[in-house]
Amino acid sequence: MAGARRLPVDPIAEAKRQWIAHGWDDAAVGMTAVTSVIRAQQLLIGRVERTLKPFALSFARYEMLRLLAFTREGRMPMASAIARLQVHPTSVTNTVERLVRDGLVVREPHPTDGRAAILALTDDGRELVERATSALNTEVFAEPGLSGDDIEQLVSIIARLRRASGDFSDPRPLPEPL
Structure with a gap:
């Protein structure tokens, strides 16, 4: 939950340190990416659910x-x-x-x-x-917690992941890049 007590250390950074300490260097960056996206999703869906609750x-x-x-x-x-x-x-x-x-x-x-x-x-x-x-x-949506440039970069990166995972294919003609 976004309003919860802040932790003194980033648990995902600590997990990465542990991954490397256990010899899983080749998977540490991917684990960090996956768990970061999942945690960000939890934070965002929490905001969405709190906003939709009165409805x-x-x-x-x-x-x-x-x-x-x-x-x-x-x-x-x-x-x-x-x-x-x-x-x-x-x-x-x-x-x-x-x-x-x-x-x-x-x-x-x-x-x-x-x-x-x-x-x-x-x-x-x-x-x-x-x-x-x-x-x-x-x-x-008006203030998701990132700057406009960061949002555009994040959406573009996630779109590349989704496309590479087979989530969608580009329509023809191509729309403006994300």
Whole structure:
């Protein structure tokens, strides 16, 4: 947690020292990178969750609402949502079930595929996601804890890692570099 007592030493730097002391020099830098990214994710998701708590939203629920709100009509096939959110279909199904239960999303029959469903944002869902987005923009995204140049470098480096891991391929024509 970001507001927790500061440690007198960086535990990740200490872990790197221990890795090297145990003869794992060739893996020490990679271990440091992986654990640093994981810890940074924990810190950021903590800020996001604290910001979304007054809206009774998890980040997964927020992402689904925001995804739907970005569409022209506030609706999309469930399969498209699963692909865009890059999470397991069961996770999306569980998230959607909660949003439906809370009246923020409705399931509609797919017009051409009887096995598929269309997800549609309700007026309450649209209103909630707009308020939650405003809070996230103010409390997290506008000031993530790094300078603008550092943010651009970080996003670029992580994008290279994601691309090399097969997370996405570059569209043609290429967008402006991150």
